[in-house]
Amino acid sequence: MAGQDRRSIRRGYAVCGDRLVHYRRAGEGPPVVLLHDSPRSSVLHLPLLREFSDEFSVYALDTPGYGQSDPLPADPAPAIDDFGDALAGAIGTLGLSGATVYAYHTSSKVALSCALRHTALIGHLVIDGISLPPEQVPEAFISAYMSPFDIDAEGAYIGRQWTKIRDLHRFFPWFRREVGARIPMDEPSLEAMHAYAMDLFMAGPNYSSAYAAAMRYRALEVLPHLETPTTFMARANDVLYGYLDTVERCLPPRATVQRLPADDAVWREQLRALFRQPVGRPGPVPAPVASDRKARRRYVGLDHGQVHLHESGGGAAAVLLLHDPPGSGLDVQDLAAALDGLRIVAPDLPGCAASDPLPAPAAADDFAHALLALMDAEGIHQFAILALGLSGPLALALVAAAGDRVTGLALDGMPVLDADSRGAIAGRYAPAILPARDGAHFLSTWHRLRDEQLQFPWFDGTQRAARRAEPDLDAWRLHHRLLATLMQPERYGDACRAALSCDPTDPAMRPAGPVLAFEVDGDPRYQGVAKWCRGLPQGRCEPRPVALSRTARILRDFFRSVA
Structure with missing residues (x-):
C-alpha cells in the first residue's frame, strides 16, 4: 500500500x-460500515474506503478470526448469530448505531442476523449478493469446501493452499475440477x-469459521421477519445474482431489490446514492474508541504514519523490545511473556508487518527518531x-539519540x-518480493x-555461514514471520538495510x-560482538542460554539493575 493511502x-x-476487532x-x-466476504478482510474494501471518504465516515471491519481481528471461541463452532x-458489539463500541451497513456475500448473512437480533442498531442495510438455497447445504459439501488449513514444518502447505486459492477463482465448487464446474470469469x-492469499493465510485455521456458519444459516426462513430498511x-x-428472484418472492415490507449491470462505475454510483439515503441518525461521527489505548495491540500515530505495537506485562520499568527484521512484534511475544514484572512495548518496526514505512530512503537515525517519538507518545x-x-x-x-533516557541496552x-562485509550482505539480504501466479514468492520467502x-x-x-545457536523452526512462528514479511513486500527490507549501513x-x-550482549561461540550471527562489548565502558557479555527461561532470568536481572 502506498504511503499516501496509509496516511x-x-x-x-x-x-x-x-476480543479486539480491527x-x-x-x-x-455520515457513518457507513463495510463488511467483507470470507476469507477476506477489510483490505477488500480499500477501494471503497478511498471512493467514499470524500463524503462519509467509512469504516471497514475485519470479521472475528479474519484479518487482524481476534477469533470467536472455536468450541463449539460459532454460528452466524454469534457473528x-x-x-453488534463492534458497532456499539465504535459509536456507529444507526449507520448504514454494507455487506458483501458471506457478511450479508452476518449483517442479516445482526439486524434481526438487534432491530434498532442498523439504520439502512445494503446486502450485495446473498446465497439463499432452498434446502440445507449438506454437511459433506461444507466439509469438502472448508478443507482444513493445516501447516507443516516443511512448507508443503503453501503449495496446497495456493492451488486451492487459484481454483476458488476457476471452479465452483473449487474441488470439482472439471469443465462443467468452470466459473465464467477472468482470473x-x-x-x-x-x-x-494474504487474507486466507492470515485467517489460517479460522478461515472457514464465518464461511461455514454462513452455509449453515437458514436465511430464507428468517428473511420475512426483517424490519430494518434494506436494499438487496x-x-x-x-x-x-440469480438469488434476487428468491429475495423478491419473500421480500420484507421495508426492503427493495436492485439489479445492476456488470459495470463497476454504475455499481459505485448506486452505492453512493444508497449511502446518502437519510436514516434518522445524528451527523458526522467523531473519531472513536478511546479504549483503543488500553488494547494489548494498538496503533500509535506518529508524523510519518502509524506504528503497530504489542504491549504486555506491567510495572514501573519499561523495556522497548525490538524484533529482528523482517518480522513483527508478534515474533517476540514468548520472550515478552517470560519477562514478567516488566512493561514490554514491542512495536512492528516501521515498514514491517502493520507499521507504516518511513519515507524512503530510511537510515538508522530515522528509525531511532521514530522509535523515540513512539515512546514519547506512550508517555x-x-x-x-x-x-x-x-x-x-x-x-x-x-541510544545515541535518546541519551540518558535509555537506562540500559x-x-x-x-x-x-x-x-566490506556489511556492504556485501546488504545488497542481497532483503531481495525484492514480486507476486508470482504460481505462488513462488510465498515459498521462496518462507525458505x-x-x-x-x-x-x-x-x-x-x-x-562458514552455518549457525551454532539452536534454530527456532517452529512452524507457526515461521508462518507468522512469513505473513509479517509479505504484508509489505516493497518495504520489508528497509530496517535490514538501515541496520547494515x-x-x-x-x-x-x-x-x-x-x-x-549475548554471544554464541562460533555463530556468525554473533561474530565480533563479544570483543566490541568488552571494549565498552559498561559492557558485559554473557553466553546465550538455550532455554528461554534462563535467558529471561538474565535479562530480568539486568533490566531491574538498571531501572
Whole structure:
C-alpha cells in the first residue's frame, strides 16, 4: 500500500470484551460500515474506503478470526448469530448505531442476523449478493469446501493452499475440477491474487469459521421477519445474482431489490446514492474508541504514519523490545511473556508487518527518531532496550539519540562486521518480493526466513555461514514471520538495510551506559560482538542460554539493575 493511502486510511482496534476487532477508517461525514466476504478482510474494501471518504465516515471491519481481528471461541463452532452479535458489539463500541451497513456475500448473512437480533442498531442495510438455497447445504459439501488449513514444518502447505486459492477463482465448487464446474470469469490480477492469499493465510485455521456458519444459516426462513430498511442488490456478473428472484418472492415490507449491470462505475454510483439515503441518525461521527489505548495491540500515530505495537506485562520499568527484521512484534511475544514484572512495548518496526514505512530512503537515525517519538507518545520517558538480531544497530542509533533516557541496552544476535562485509550482505539480504501466479514468492520467502535460523547471512550455504545457536523452526512462528514479511513486500527490507549501513564501532554510536550482549561461540550471527562489548565502558557479555527461561532470568536481572 502506498504511503499516501496509509496516511488517509487509519487503522485501529475496537475493544469488545476480551476480543479486539480491527478496522480501517477514512473520511468524515455520515457513518457507513463495510463488511467483507470470507476469507477476506477489510483490505477488500480499500477501494471503497478511498471512493467514499470524500463524503462519509467509512469504516471497514475485519470479521472475528479474519484479518487482524481476534477469533470467536472455536468450541463449539460459532454460528452466524454469534457473528451477528459480535458485529453488534463492534458497532456499539465504535459509536456507529444507526449507520448504514454494507455487506458483501458471506457478511450479508452476518449483517442479516445482526439486524434481526438487534432491530434498532442498523439504520439502512445494503446486502450485495446473498446465497439463499432452498434446502440445507449438506454437511459433506461444507466439509469438502472448508478443507482444513493445516501447516507443516516443511512448507508443503503453501503449495496446497495456493492451488486451492487459484481454483476458488476457476471452479465452483473449487474441488470439482472439471469443465462443467468452470466459473465464467477472468482470473484476478497478480496483485489481487496476492491480497486474497494474504487474507486466507492470515485467517489460517479460522478461515472457514464465518464461511461455514454462513452455509449453515437458514436465511430464507428468517428473511420475512426483517424490519430494518434494506436494499438487496447484485451485479449481473455476480454468481449470486440469480438469488434476487428468491429475495423478491419473500421480500420484507421495508426492503427493495436492485439489479445492476456488470459495470463497476454504475455499481459505485448506486452505492453512493444508497449511502446518502437519510436514516434518522445524528451527523458526522467523531473519531472513536478511546479504549483503543488500553488494547494489548494498538496503533500509535506518529508524523510519518502509524506504528503497530504489542504491549504486555506491567510495572514501573519499561523495556522497548525490538524484533529482528523482517518480522513483527508478534515474533517476540514468548520472550515478552517470560519477562514478567516488566512493561514490554514491542512495536512492528516501521515498514514491517502493520507499521507504516518511513519515507524512503530510511537510515538508522530515522528509525531511532521514530522509535523515540513512539515512546514519547506512550508517555514513557525512561526505558531500557532489548534488541534482537539486526535491530541492534537501530537500537545503538536510538541510544545515541535518546541519551540518558535509555537506562540500559541488551543485545541478542547483533553481528559486528567490517564495512566490506556489511556492504556485501546488504545488497542481497532483503531481495525484492514480486507476486508470482504460481505462488513462488510465498515459498521462496518462507525458505529465506527459515534459512535465517540456519545460516548467516541466510543466502550463504557454505560451512562458514552455518549457525551454532539452536534454530527456532517452529512452524507457526515461521508462518507468522512469513505473513509479517509479505504484508509489505516493497518495504520489508528497509530496517535490514538501515541496520547494515551502520558501523557499531563508530565512536558516535558507542553507548556509555550499561550494555549486556549475548554471544554464541562460533555463530556468525554473533561474530565480533563479544570483543566490541568488552571494549565498552559498561559492557558485559554473557553466553546465550538455550532455554528461554534462563535467558529471561538474565535479562530480568539486568533490566531491574538498571531501572
